[in-house]
Amino acid sequence: xxxxxxxxxxxxxxxxxxxxxxxxxxxxxxxxxxxxxxxxxxxxxxxxxxxxxxxxxxxxxxxxxxxxxxxxxxxxxxxxxxxxxxxxxxxxxxxxxxx
Ligand SMILES: [Zn+2]
Numbered sequence: 001x002x003x004x005x006x007x008x009x010x011x012x013x014x015x016x017x018x019x020x021x022x023x024x025x026x027x028x029x030x031x032x033x034x035x036x037x038x039x040x041x042x043x044x045x046x047x048x049x050x051x052x053x054x055x056x057x058x059x060x061x062x063x064x065x066x067x068x069x070x071x072x073x074x075x076x077x078x079x080x081x082x083x084x085x086x087x088x089x090x091x092x093x094x095x096x097x098x099x
Pocket of ligand 1 (some may be wrong): 090
């Protein structure tokens with residue numbers, strides 16, 4: 001019973017995370033500060049509900065400055081089976097395990 005309820009909460013949290021990332025993407029060009037807020041919020045929801053940020057979204061934001069990363073502000077490089085995501089906003093590099 002309890003497990004079922006938890007799954008439901010996680011599902012809602014995950015939906016909210018995806019939605020916030022969508023908003024972050026929509027706002028990244030014109031409202032970068034707002035965009036960062038959305039990323040920050042999405043991450044908070046993840047922590048609070050113990051939901052992991054999905055792999056596909058992990059390369060879409062900077063862990064350090066919360067920028068939404070896409071196109072010109074990010075550099076992706078594969079290094080020894082790891083994906084290196086470099087944020088051009090603050091220079092932070094993050095390694096993500098490849099699938
Ligand atoms: Zn950054």
